Amino acid sequence: MKYQGKAHVFGDDINTDYIISGKYKFKTLDMKELAKHVMEDLDPEFYEKVQDGDFLVAGRNFGCGSSREQAPLALKHAGIRAVLARSFARLFYRNAINTGLPVVECDTDEISPGDRLEVDLEAGKIRNLTTGKVLTSKPLPPVMLKILGDGGLAAHFLKYGDFHLTGEME
Amino acid sequence: MGKTIAEKILSTHSGQDARAGDTVVAELDHVMGQDGTSPLTIDVFRKMGGRTVAYPERVSLVIDHSAPSPNEGVSSLHKLMRDFAREQGVRLYDIGSGVCHQLIPEQGHVFPGALVVGADSHSCTYGALNAFSTGVGSTDMAAALISGKMWFRVPETIRLLINGTLQPGVFSKDLILHLVGDMTADGATYCAVEFAGEAIQALSIEARFTITNMAIEMGAKAGLMEADEKTLRWVNERYHGPCQPVSPDPDAEYREVREYDASRLEPQVAVPHRVDRVVPVGEVEGTPIQQAVIGTCTNGRLEDLRVAARILKGKKVNPDVRLIVAPASRRVLLDAIADGTLTTIIEAGGAVVTPGCGPCVGTHNGVPSNGENVISTANRNFKGRMANSNAFIFLASPATVAASALEGKIVDPRKYWQYESGAGVVRGGSG
Numbered sequence: 001m002k003y004q005g006k007a008h009v010f011g012d013d014i015n016t017d018y019i020i021s022g023k024y025k026f027k028t029l030d031m032k033e034l035a036k037h038v039m040e041d042l043d044p045e046f047y048e049k050v051q052d053g054d055f056l057v058a059g060r061n062f063g064c065g066s067s068r069e070q071a072p073l074a075l076k077h078a079g080i081r082a083v084l085a086r087s088f089a090r091l092f093y094r095n096a097i098n099t100g101l102p103v104v105e106c107d108t109d110e111i112s113p114g115d116r117l118e119v120d121l122e123a124g125k126i127r128n129l130t131t132g133k134v135l136t137s138k139p140l141p142p143v144m145l146k147i148l149g150d151g152g153l154a155a156h157f158l159k160y161g162d163f164h165l166t167g168e169m170e
Numbered sequence: 171m172g173k174t175i176a177e178k179i180l181s182t183h184s185g186q187d188a189r190a191g192d193t194v195v196a197e198l199d200h201v202m203g204q205d206g207t208s209p210l211t212i213d214v215f216r217k218m219g220g221r222t223v224a225y226p227e228r229v230s231l232v233i234d235h236s237a238p239s240p241n242e243g244v245s246s247l248h249k250l251m252r253d254f255a256r257e258q259g260v261r262l263y264d265i266g267s268g269v270c271h272q273l274i275p276e277q278g279h280v281f282p283g284a285l286v287v288g289a290d291s292h293s294c295t296y297g298a299l300n301a302f303s304t305g306v307g308s309t310d311m312a313a314a315l316i317s318g319k320m321w322f323r324v325p326e327t328i329r330l331l332i333n334g335t336l337q338p339g340v341f342s343k344d345l346i347l348h349l350v351g352d353m354t355a356d357g358a359t360y361c362a363v364e365f366a367g368e369a370i371q372a373l374s375i376e377a378r379f380t381i382t383n384m385a386i387e388m389g390a391k392a393g394l395m396e397a398d399e400k401t402l403r404w405v406n407e408r409y410h411g412p413c414q415p416v417s418p419d420p421d422a423e424y425r426e427v428r429e430y431d432a433s434r435l436e437p438q439v440a441v442p443h444r445v446d447r448v449v450p451v452g453e454v455e456g457t458p459i460q461q462a463v464i465g466t467c468t469n470g471r472l473e474d475l476r477v478a479a480r481i482l483k484g485k486k487v488n489p490d491v492r493l494i495v496a497p498a499s500r501r502v503l504l505d506a507i508a509d510g511t512l513t514t515i516i517e518a519g520g521a522v523v524t525p526g527c528g529p530c531v532g533t534h535n536g537v538p539s540n541g542e543n544v545i546s547t548a549n550r551n552f553k554g555r556m557a558n559s560n561a562f563i564f565l566a567s568p569a570t571v572a573a574s575a576l577e578g579k580i581v582d583p584r585k586y587w588q589y590e591s592g593a594g595v596v597r598g599g600s601g
């Protein structure tokens with residue numbers, strides 16, 4: 001799986017209230033509607049700027065705060081293909097995997113706004129097409145790759161009716 | 171090599187020898203969802219092909235975040251939860267019951283050694299009862315409803331040893347704010363945190379909940395305490411099944427052990443907009459405030475309301491301040507009515523709202539205006555947390571919030587506390 005897209009860069013400690021404010025998430029289950037408000041406290045035009053397949057790039061502790069799955073879902077529905085950060089908060093990381101939004105831990109200091117990136121999930125390689133630099137990421141544990149590969153935990157359950165991860169856990 | 175509490179609980183529930191770094195699928199003792207996460211859970215449950223909940227008696231749905239509903243959109247989500255609960259025979263705590271993290275332990279759904287998940291980040295609260303409990307997302311919860319299980323990566327553990335005794339007017343909230351400040355907001359990411367030591371043992375169960383509640387604010391997956399006599403007494407009054415308290419082995423492997431001395435701790439305040447930007451109250455004394463909030467899953471318990479009432483008794487909240495009080499549950503509300511606590515607070519000028527999350531997360535019940543300062547007993551002060559990104563939220567103990575409400579500015583509560591209770595008579599570790 002290789003993806004190409006443009007980088008939208010944010011800083012450290014982007015919490016779930018920034019990603020999608022609590023005032024919206026309680027109102028609706030319509031993710032397309034929520035997606036319009038994604039990141040708006042930090043960049044009111046974010047939704048307009050994102051093109052399908054772009055990447056969100058951030059610093060440390062991305063997605064800290066609440067357990068709201070609306071955060072990865074709204075990003076996904078806004079067209080974000082994957083999130084790259086120096087580190088992720090645990091709940092966001094988990095929810096992203098479960099909802100099928102790839103998360104990549106790497107040294108994001110090397111990425112500037114607007115850079116074009118090519119992300120190879122299996123190989124753990126991020127090629128910055130603008131600067132020519134290549135970054136590597138920690139590979140995802142097999143259980144998470146399996147869930148992502150199935151398209152998220154919902155798709156996994158639809159396929160197997162239960163957890164079917166044993167082969168991946170050795 | 172010995173095991174931590176987290177490794178032991180995940181071992182017994184997965185039937186595997188679970189060690190930090192392993193991934194296991196484990197059986198759950200209880201599953202909780204609230205009104206911000208359950209509607210999406212129900213949606214995903216159907217999309218996953220779910221037809222019936224595996225163990226309805228192990229499930230609680232709580233309507234607390236926007237309770238009663240402030241608008242039509244929320245009303246239809248609440249209805250979705252009520253219909254689902256009826257259809258599946260799962261327990262529903264409707265509006266007025268209280269905050270999920272108060273209800274789940276208070277109603278006897280948690281016990282030592284249990285494995286619990288909640289579709290809410292502060293589900294780590296129940297660790298005060300020696301349960302491994304952690305926050306999960308809606309998809310996780312849907313999978314748990316269908317299968318009764320969940321996948322876990324077994325966390326490494328950080329042990330925080332708190333020695334000494336908290337001084338009068340200094341509370342468990344001050345302690346956890348200090349620990350979060352020291353560990354930083356992501357200092358324990360992916361890890362479990364064991365809280366131990368004499369300062370923890372001296373705390374009431376209510377005060378311990380305040381500590382484990384905020385484990386997530388240092389990024390932790392779970393906050394854990396050992397069960398002692400106090401724990402067992404508290405649990406036995408509410409839960410009547412078998413339970414197996416779990417202690418860490420003496421040779422358990424920790425990622426890190428840190429020691430603290432509670433004796434020298436002063437009242438602490440987290441300043442906008444970060445939970446880990448924590449200073450002694452003296453550094454922000456005099457900051458004007460327009461709204462004060464006592465409540466939430468961190469500090470909305472009877473003990474907290476009593477601390478506030480003790481400070482407010484016979485006085486009036488500053489006319490430039492709105493004091494909003496949200497009892498954590500119906501039980502707390504009733505008890506606070508019965509012992510006069512609520513009368514004291516209301517006479518002082520407090521506005522009491524329905525038991526639940528209150529204004530904590532900005533869904534209703536007291537959204538601050540532009541440029542306003544709020545001092546709150548909650549656990550988060552992120553920009554926009556209370557639905558206005560131009561407001562500033564300070565976090566503190568119920569005593570600091572009550573004292574600040576009286577003066578219209580942030581103040582050190584110790585003068586009121588000592589004045590009211592006599593220095594040294596009431597130990598400070600009870601809030």
Ligand code: SF4
Nearest residue numbers: 269466467527530531
């Ligand atoms: S009181 Fe606040 S922190 Fe606690 S569950 Fe409710 S919204 Fe979350």
